[in-house]
Amino acid sequence: xxxxxxxxxLKAIKSASKKAGPILEDILDLHLKRTLGTGIEIVCDNxxxxxxxxxxxxxxxxxxxxxxxxxxxxxxxxxxGEGLDTIEEIIDQIRRYExx
Amino acid sequence: xxxxxxxxxxCHELSPSLIEYEVGSEVEFFLFKFLNxxxxxxxxxxxxxxxxxxxxxxxxxxxxxxxxxxxDKCQTxxxxxxxxxxxxxxxxxxxxxxxxxFEKLSNSLVIVLGLDxxxxxxxxxxxxKLYPRLINLTYTSNTLIVxxxxxxxxxxxxxxxxxxxxxxxxxxEEKEGKLMRYLVLLxxxxxxxxxxxxxxxxxxxxxxFHNSE
Numbered sequence: 001x002x003x004x005x006x007x008x009x010l011k012a013i014k015s016a017s018k019k020a021g022p023i024l025e026d027i028l029d030l031h032l033k034r035t036l037g038t039g040i041e042i043v044c045d046n047x048x049x050x051x052x053x054x055x056x057x058x059x060x061x062x063x064x065x066x067x068x069x070x071x072x073x074x075x076x077x078x079x080x081g082e083g084l085d086t087i088e089e090i091i092d093q094i095r096r097y098e099x100x
Numbered sequence: 101x102x103x104x105x106x107x108x109x110x111c112h113e114l115s116p117s118l119i120e121y122e123v124g125s126e127v128e129f130f131l132f133k134f135l136n137x138x139x140x141x142x143x144x145x146x147x148x149x150x151x152x153x154x155x156x157x158x159x160x161x162x163x164x165x166x167x168x169x170x171x172d173k174c175q176t177x178x179x180x181x182x183x184x185x186x187x188x189x190x191x192x193x194x195x196x197x198x199x200x201x202f203e204k205l206s207n208s209l210v211i212v213l214g215l216d217x218x219x220x221x222x223x224x225x226x227x228x229k230l231y232p233r234l235i236n237l238t239y240t241s242n243t244l245i246v247x248x249x250x251x252x253x254x255x256x257x258x259x260x261x262x263x264x265x266x267x268x269x270x271x272x273e274e275k276e277g278k279l280m281r282y283l284v285l286l287x288x289x290x291x292x293x294x295x296x297x298x299x300x301x302x303x304x305x306x307x308x309f310h311n312s313e
Contacts (some may be wrong), residue, residue, distance in 0.1 A: 013284040018249075019250075019251055020123045020250060020251065021122050021123050021124065021250055021272065023272065023273070024123060024275065026125065027272075027274055027279055057124065057128070057279070058123055058126075058127060059126045059127065059128050059160055060156040060159050060160035060163075060189065061123075061127055061128050061153065061157055061160065061213075061246075062123040062124055062125070062126075062159070062248075063156075064126065064151075064152070064153070064156045064217065064218060065123060065216055065220070065248055066123055068151070068217055068220045069220055069251070070222065072160045072220055072221075076296075085182065087310045098281075
């Protein structure tokens with residue numbers, strides 16, 4: 001099955017944001033544009049920077065919670081990621097599927 | 101008294117206590133300030149940490165405050181941690197291990213972190229089974245639970261709230277693209293403060309409370 005990393009992640013972020021708090025997606029997008037000059041799509045190219053930026057905005061604890069929700073959403077959308085614990089790991093796995 | 105002091109006083113008088121937080125409310129900062137206020141009241145802080153929640157808390161506080169003394173006072177029992185020697189298992193196994201550690205303590209504040217992480221991974225049904233049993237286990241001590249309830253259904257929130265004597269909510273609102281953080285004391289033994297809402301900001305290592313409603 002062909003999986004597109006960007007589509008999966010953006011869909012998962014929207015869904016995770018909706019679950020964690022209705023204003024989060026807008027705030028997150030605005031924060032990323034202000035601080036990094038890009039929107040939530042940065043998660044595909046640089047998940048580490050995405051997480052660091054999230055930490056500056058939300059704190060360590062909320063960022064970890066958001067990451068766990070995001071991973072659950074990715075699992076639901078793409079049916080991958082079992083046993084994986086970080087966004088970086090799951091993106092690696094999606095990329096491997098993409099290249100197959 | 102500022103609202104953290106009111107909450108701390110309330111927790112000491114009426115336990116178990118619950119901090120319901122939303123993503124973005126910087127709950128670690130609030131918890132850290134809270135622990136500093138209650139520091140003298142307890143010999144130790146007994147932290148039950150699910151999925152490395154305490155690690156996230158200590159990483160944040162160390163980054164923001166250097167290496168604060170209050171962390172040295174924390175005895176942690178990691179559950180479902182990435183560390184290899186971490187406790188894993190069904191609810192009875194987890195509770196038995198906590199009980200074993202808990203019996204050695206006296207005059208400790210029990211802090212439960214990461215139950216929301218647990219709920220994301222195992223589902224809220226498991227959380228609603230675990231929560232009351234965990235509270236029953238720790239009923240002889242003052243207990244503080246930190247939990248994101250935004251993810252939970254009304255039924256689960258009712259269960260969680262039903263087992264909490266003191267409740268504070270940390271939330272966020274968006275105003276003109278800015279994140280506004282607030283605190284509401286939902287349940288305390290001080291009726292004059294219940295349902296009051298304080299907006300706050302974090303500046304130079306301090307929480308500044310603004311107008312209350």
